[in-house]
Amino acid sequence: MSRRNVLQALSGLMMGLFVSILASTIVSNALPRIIADLHGSQSVYTWIVTTELLAMTATTPLWGKLADLFSKKLLMQLSLCMFVAGSLIAGFTPNVELLILSRAVQGIGAGGVTALALIVMAAMIPPRELGRYSGIFGAVFGVGTIAGPLIGGVLVDTSWLGWRSCFLVGVPFTLIAIFLLQRTLNLPTTKKTVKIDWLGAFLITAGVSTLLIWSTLAGDKFAWASGWTAGLVTLAVVLLVLFVLTEARAAEPIIPLRVFRNRTVTLTTLASALVGVAMFGGTVFLSQYFQVALGKSPTVAGLMSLPLIFGLLGSSTVAGAMITKYGRWKAYLLAGGVIMVAGMGLLGTIDARTSVVMLSLYMFVLGVGVGLLMQNLVLAAQNDVPARDLGTTTSVLTFFRSLGGAIGVSALGAVLASRVTSLLSEKLGTGGGDSSVPDVSALPPAVLRVVQDVYGEATADLFLIGAPIALLALFAVLFVKEKPLATLSGDERLAREQAGLGSH
Secondary structure: OOHHHHHHHHHHHHHHHHHHHHHHHOOOOOHHHHHHHHOOOHHHHHHHHHHHHHHHHHHHHHHHHHHHHOOHHHHHHHHHHHHHHHHHHHHOOOOHHHHHHHHHHHHHHHHHHHHHHHHHHHHHOOHHHHHHHHHHHHHHHHHHHHHHHHHHHHHHHOOOOOOOHHHHOOHHHHHHHHHHHHHHOOOOOOOOOOOOOHHHHHHHHHHHHHHHHHHHHEOOOEOOOOHHHHHHHHHHHHHHHHHHHHHHHOOOOOOOHHHHHOHHHHHHHHHHHHHHHHHHHHHOOHHHHHHHHOOOOHHHHHHOOHHHHHHHHHHHHHHHHHHHHHOOOHHHHHHHHHHHHHHHHHHOOOOOOOOHHHHHHHHHHHHHHHHHHHHHHHHHHHHOOOHHHHHHHHHHHHHHHHHHHHHHHHHHHHHHHHHHHHHHHHHHOOOOOOOOOOOHHHOOHHHHHHHHHHHHHHHHHHHHHHHHHHHHHHHHHHOOOOOOOOOOOHHHHHHHHHOOOOOO
């Protein structure tokens, strides 16, 4: 493919990726209004976010495996169509039950888009050139993740649009992406006899879902140390052990265990999961901190996330261009790990009186760190595996990053609720603690100050928990061995491998 053809195809991929990632976070500022309008409970609040993440995480490995067996173009368009269907159902839903179902459909589509976009890129572009494009994709992923609350806040505050537009806004862009991919994406399809490992797909979906249900409900519906915890964790472990045993025997496993014999894949997968925990787990609750602890409106809360976006956008794009120019990539991973730890540590010092300037600086630092790490971990892994395993390896990294994010959001959300409840009980006396998000506009001044202080302190605690997790990601990156970047695209490498030649 010529550079012009690549850029045309990437335009459709990037648009699809952006709207699918946006769907995960755009509802964060709209949730209080949605829950009020649809008469939902506090548990529904968490499930509207978690259901989409859960479906996206659990189906990512399946999409990756299908990409190694079927037309990547057809699968990409199918996942975008599923995303459109989920968005339309969510936008017109009359009740919370249908909304949660629609979020699951959205999540399955988004799982396909996020995994397949990176797989299609690797098929078209050599790793030596991939840095430039990976930087752009990393920026799109990060901006989609963090810009969601800003766009959602503006839509909710615009009376004639309302919260339903948060689900519908991405539909026309997704349809444009499907049209662009139909016109511009032309990849060869290898015809082969396929065997889908449906048992493996069921076991990993059930195991991950059980784990996420436990981390969402623990600390809220039941204690962390309880019979429910023991039962759910045991069930999850049994299902995942059965999954590993199934994969060892399957003819076409969902996740071939052989990819983990590669040290680079194992270490980058571990680092991706830890980055997911730190990034999603910490940043998802910043919007709530802005609105409750600092008393900002949904729109202003969204605008306050811009330093994080700029940090991520700038570092991801610049690092990608530098990697393509010089062919070296490990230094950016190490720098990203160090800077991310620093950003988490700085955000661990915030409270209800932290100035906007200092807060912006801390968020910018965190954004730079995540931007240097996120996409370059995928690049390092893709460069070090046979072309036949490109799809599987990419989806494994995406899966573990999403899994880390989902566990981070649900577990740290439970920690936040528990911390807020105990601090409010301590400061307002017996009965003062309540895990529901308060309406700050309706509180008397004395209580308002206590509530703001409590949310400031509790949010800082989340980043203090995230800092050592980010440090573990740095240690994982430290042991990744730098190898020269391949100069052939995934399809070219596959052709050479099938002919018995070298893949670089």
